[in-house]
Amino acid sequence: MRKLKNEELNRKSIDEFKASEKLPLYIVLDNIRSLNNIGSVFRSSDAFLVKKVFLCGITATPPHKDIQKTALGATDAVDWAYENSVIDLIERLQEEGVLVLAIEQAEGARSLLDFIPEKNKTYAVVLGNEVLGVQQTVVDRADDVLEIPQEGTKHSLNIAVATGVVLWDFYQKFKQQ
Amino acid sequence: MRKLKNEELNRKSIDEFKASEKLPLYIVLDNIRSLNNIGSVFRSSDAFLVKKVFLCGITATPPHKDIQKTALGATDAVDWAYENSVIDLIERLQEEGVLVLAIEQAEGARSLLDFIPEKNKTYAVVLGNEVLGVQQTVVDRADDVLEIPQEGTKHSLNIAVATGVVLWDFYQKFKQQ
Numbered sequence: 001m002r003k004l005k006n007e008e009l010n011r012k013s014i015d016e017f018k019a020s021e022k023l024p025l026y027i028v029l030d031n032i033r034s035l036n037n038i039g040s041v042f043r044s045s046d047a048f049l050v051k052k053v054f055l056c057g058i059t060a061t062p063p064h065k066d067i068q069k070t071a072l073g074a075t076d077a078v079d080w081a082y083e084n085s086v087i088d089l090i091e092r093l094q095e096e097g098v099l100v101l102a103i104e105q106a107e108g109a110r111s112l113l114d115f116i117p118e119k120n121k122t123y124a125v126v127l128g129n130e131v132l133g134v135q136q137t138v139v140d141r142a143d144d145v146l147e148i149p150q151e152g153t154k155h156s157l158n159i160a161v162a163t164g165v166v167l168w169d170f171y172q173k174f175k176q177q
Numbered sequence: 178m179r180k181l182k183n184e185e186l187n188r189k190s191i192d193e194f195k196a197s198e199k200l201p202l203y204i205v206l207d208n209i210r211s212l213n214n215i216g217s218v219f220r221s222s223d224a225f226l227v228k229k230v231f232l233c234g235i236t237a238t239p240p241h242k243d244i245q246k247t248a249l250g251a252t253d254a255v256d257w258a259y260e261n262s263v264i265d266l267i268e269r270l271q272e273e274g275v276l277v278l279a280i281e282q283a284e285g286a287r288s289l290l291d292f293i294p295e296k297n298k299t300y301a302v303v304l305g306n307e308v309l310g311v312q313q314t315v316v317d318r319a320d321d322v323l324e325i326p327q328e329g330t331k332h333s334l335n336i337a338v339a340t341g342v343v344l345w346d347f348y349q350k351f352k353q354q
Contacts, residue, residue, distance in 0.1 A: 001283040017330050046329030094293040106178040152223030153254040161341035168342040
């Protein structure tokens with residue numbers, strides 16, 4: 001098979017991206033320290049048509065050269081906003097009918113394997129700090145907790161990879177609806 | 178829900194990991210430039226019980242402090258080997274009955290959405306350079322080409338994220354068998 005050239009990939013222009021129907025999914029990054037990770041989440045959010053990325057707490061915002069290094073311009077396409085208080089944001093989203101899911105390892109958390117998104121619902125997934133994870137107060141306030149099953153020796157995936165896994169999982173489940 | 182402490186996650190020891198049944202999946206990293214990406218792939222391979230990681234061409238090998246920064250010790254658990262020639266490796270794997278899949282955008286590539294791994298088959302997925310992708314010679318030699326559908330403005334996902342997406346996809350599809 002012949003590899004496709006970049007110009008054959010039929011990628012959207014920024015205007016086409018802005019106008020296109022999105023996945024009913026918000027990404028909430030809370031207290032993410034790594035600029036590489038933030039940029040990489042933007043790039044994945046571009047690929048899978050995320051509705052909006054919320055950057056909370058200490059999470060840095062574009063424009064920033066170290067976000068740009070991994071986002072490669074995806075911050076121009078993907079809608080985003082900074083919110084100081086993740087709890088205020090969660091409460092506002094919930095008032096709008098959005099289901100807020102913390103991505104975390106918690107007692108009684110639901111495995112991502114078993115999770116099926118409901119039709120006509122909008123979701124927000126919250127990913128937390130590289131070391132500390134999603135804050136307990138956020139876990140308490142969320143509508144549910146989703147856990148990525150992990151069977152190895154380590155405690156958690158890289159945050160950009162975890163976001164990619166959750167995004168792909170939602171994307172392919174929505175496509176099956 | 179109460180967040181779990183690290184010691185409650187019941188992660189495997191390195192010996193338990195080595196002895197455990199793996200996913201019938203090899204990861205082949207060909208000409209990967211970023212040490213962060215390599216480390217991150219090890220961490221994901223640990224989480225989803227990958228059989229072995231092959232590092233080819235210019236891909237750096239552990240021990241290296243910049244791989245360790247993102248692998249966080251996963252290089253001690255996950256089996257790996259360096260192979261100078263990715264083509265020699267592919268041919269050897271194919272002789273052993275392994276199905277080799279290039280992860281690339283190519284004419285007539287199969288969407289990851291539609292791919293169902295066969296029972297009792299072992300697979301190897303090849304991921305290529307951050308800028309150049311999988312080499313055309315590798316695409317030519319592979320048994321099939323899988324494409325991660327991407328609907329945004331950018332040409333490709335970050336390589337560690339792409340590997341995570343493919344890994345999760347295989348993992349959850351194998352679990353459904």
